[in-house]
Amino acid sequence: MTQTIKTYRTLRFGAWILGLLCAATLGFFAWQSFYPVRATDGWSYAVIHRDVAKAASLMPLDDGSLLVTQELKDGLGSIVRIHGNGKREVVVGNLSKPDGMVATRGGWVFSQESDNAPVSFLKDGVVTELFRGENVQGLWVEGDDLYAIEDRKPTGRLMRYRWSDQSLSVLRDQVQEGESIVRCTDGRMLYTEKKKGVVRELTDDGQDPVVLAGLNKPTFLMCDERGLWINEDSTHRARLLLVDPQGKQQTILSFLKAPQSIVPTGRGTYLLAEGGRNRVLELAPEAHTVAP
Incomplete structure (x- = not known):
């Protein structure tokens, strides 16, 4: 007992x-x-759009509206236009993880982060397939060249599409979860390898040196006069980092959840897609005030 x-x-x-x-x-x-997102001293933020499912890429338009890719899979994804009055309309539907988006030639190119999915061109309501890839995420356009990078492991590709002859070239074929590619103001072309936690420079000799290391799942990159902006695609305690032209790294936002793209608004502030919380933030330096 x-x-x-x-x-x-x-x-x-x-x-x-x-x-x-x-x-x-x-x-x-x-x-x-x-836990609420925290901004470093000298910066503030506000939530400007909620209930934006898996918000990924952002494209502010001249009329004050905003294009957003909603990165849902299995044909549930879409590109949505949010008007200044808050009204929303689906621009393109039935997509599978629409992700990257860049403006060019009077329209927009967008990718889908799915197997054998097309990279497409949207103009005047018409969608035209350009080429196909495997989990294409980041896009960048320069004149006749459209760059695309695949979020795959271990054999992701960095590709270049030529508008003039519709040719597709593979520039790199061993990229570990590439998510973003961008040309910076200093002339360097940079891309991320999320799995390795690094940012590399795309060089003519193929060496592609590491520019930054020790990052937590780096995803979208953006360059402007303040330096290199980096979002970390982590679902817990992710950061928005800024590396200034002198190489000093600063955490601008912390405690983010799966942040995706960051874009300038043209009025001195930035928009950031926080896909893990289905919302869009506006980020402002202390010279500007963002009303909550």
Whole structure:
């Protein structure tokens, strides 16, 4: 009888400890999910659009509206236009993880991060397939050249499409989860390898030196006069980083959840897609005020 009581007490204590651990784990993940985003000194932010499912790429338009890719899979993804009055309309539907988006030739090129999905050109309501890839994410356009990078492991490709003759060239074929490619104001072309946590420079000799390392799943890149902006595609405690022209790295936003693209608005502020919380943020330096 005594042994039975001891066994019961041991089991009850074990169950209590297990329950405590489960509660602590759930509490930790809840804290990670709901802990508010923090801006560093000199910056502020506000949520300007909510309920934007898996917000990924952003494209501010001249009329004040905003194009957003909603990165849902299995044909549930779309490109949505959010008007200045808040009204929304689906521009292109039935997509599978629409991701990258760049403006060119009077329209927009967009990618789909799915197997054998097309990179397409949208103009005047007409969608034209340009070429196909495997999990294409980041896009960049320069004159006759359209660059695309695949978010694959271990054999992702960095490709160049030529508008003039519709040719497609593979520039690199061993990229580890490439997510973004961009030309910076200093002339360098940079791309990310998320799995390795690095940013590389695309060079003519094929060496592609590491520019930055030790990052937490770097995804979208953007360059302007302030330097190189980097978002970390992590679902917990992700950061928006800024590396200034002198190489100094600063955390501008922290406690983000799967942030994606960042783009300038043209009025001194920036828009950031926080896909993990289905929303769009506006980020402003202290010279500007963003009303919550």
